[in-house]
Amino acid sequence: MAEPLLEFNGVAYAWPDGRSVFADLSFRIEAGEKVVLLGPNGAGKSTLLRLVNGLLQPTQGTIAWQGCMLTKELLRQRDFARRFRQDNVLLFQHPEAMLFNPTVREEIAYGPRQLGLPDGDQRVARWAAELGLSALLDEAPFALSGGQKQKVALACLLVLDPSFLALDEPSASLDPATVGWLIDTLLESGRTVLVSTHNLSLAAELGERALILNGEGRLCYDGPLTAALQDLELLQAAGLAHRHRHRHGGQAHAHLHVHDWESS
Template identity: 80%
Template sequence: MPEPLLEFAGVGYAWPGAAPLFSGLDLRIAAGEKVVLLGPNGAGKSTLLRLANGLLAPSAGCVRWQGRTLDAASLRQRDFARAFRRDNVLLFQHPEAMLFNPTVHDEIAYGPRQLGLAGVEARVARWAGELGLDGLLDQPPYALSGGQKQKLALACLLALDPQFLALDEPTASLDPRTVGWLIDTLLESGKTLLVSTHNLSLAAELGERALVLGDAGRLLYDGPLAPALADLELLQAAGLAHRHRHRHAGVAHAHLHAHDWESS
């Protein structure tokens, strides 16, 4: 079996003062896979993405990138850290956390410049154009709308031409046209994806494999996406479906329903 691009081996994590998330979490993601991460709020989806991006260190087990353990020592090694930060990127759920430069142009150019990549201006022009930001390059990021900030954060990541994209609710502030563009771009890119979403219709388009988390980061399911989306009992356990009680002609009964929604 080929070496996975990303591997979680017995991973556990606990935020200070909070109940532990995950316990012995094992998963492997191969290059080119499109993986959708589903689960209720508080299940640890964002934490899992930060672990995958090396922003958090597990309290138990280890995370490996291309067979190498992601830890403080490896990320202090300049060559490894530079290559990792180019190839493994994370889109935060709230893009304001990623934006700090004086202009839109400087935001998109920042990563390529820091990593010494060639063709910085061409990268800026390409992704600003793709995301409809080319008329805003001189604007300060704080002046943009929520959707424009989300597009800018995406442009900053795509300008690096990464191998692996971890995306936390990437469509929450995007208009339908941009959502369609994003899905097409990601699926045609050949890149490895790990995408967190509550939108089940979107999930069906974004990936081929599902990771479904329950309470406290328990991995309820790891397998093909379509059967997971059709399993209402699984979706109920993951907080993505719920049971309604109805009364018809004096007879009470219950139905399971799944709904599409994005967290705020």
């Protein structure tokens, strides 16, 4: 059997202050899968995506990328790091951290130039146009709006033509048209995608499989996304749905709510 693209095996992560985020996470992602990562605030979604992207290393267990153990030593090897940084990219939840060039043009061109990719200028022009950034190419990234910054950060990743894309809450600051474009662009591509979101109504459009982290550091679900979204007990147990009381016609009663799902 072919190696999975990504495999977590018994992964635990604790921050240097000793705080444990999760323990014993095991899952695999095959090439081409679109996987949605769900979990309440603080469950560890962003931490998991940083592990996937090699920015953090597990405190226990192993992470394999195309069958190679993602160790600090491997990530320090120039040839591997170069391929890995082009192929496995992460859109941060707060992308300001990624932007440091004086202009949007230089920002988007930075990765291709570092990697010595051909056609840098054409790549920049193409992705700037796709993301509606062409008129902003000479602007300073720091002076853009939050959503515009996120578009620039996304262009910086897509310009590398990665096979794997990790996206941390992309719908939080992008406008609906851009989120729609992103969904179409990603789902129609052969890329493998792992995307975290709190937006349960959008989740159904982002992928076919769900990984759900509960608030106690456990992967409490790995399976079809639509089945998970219909299982209110599961969503409540994972801290994603809320049981609250309210009144209808003077009668108080309680039921489960997944607010953005219900209002869509």
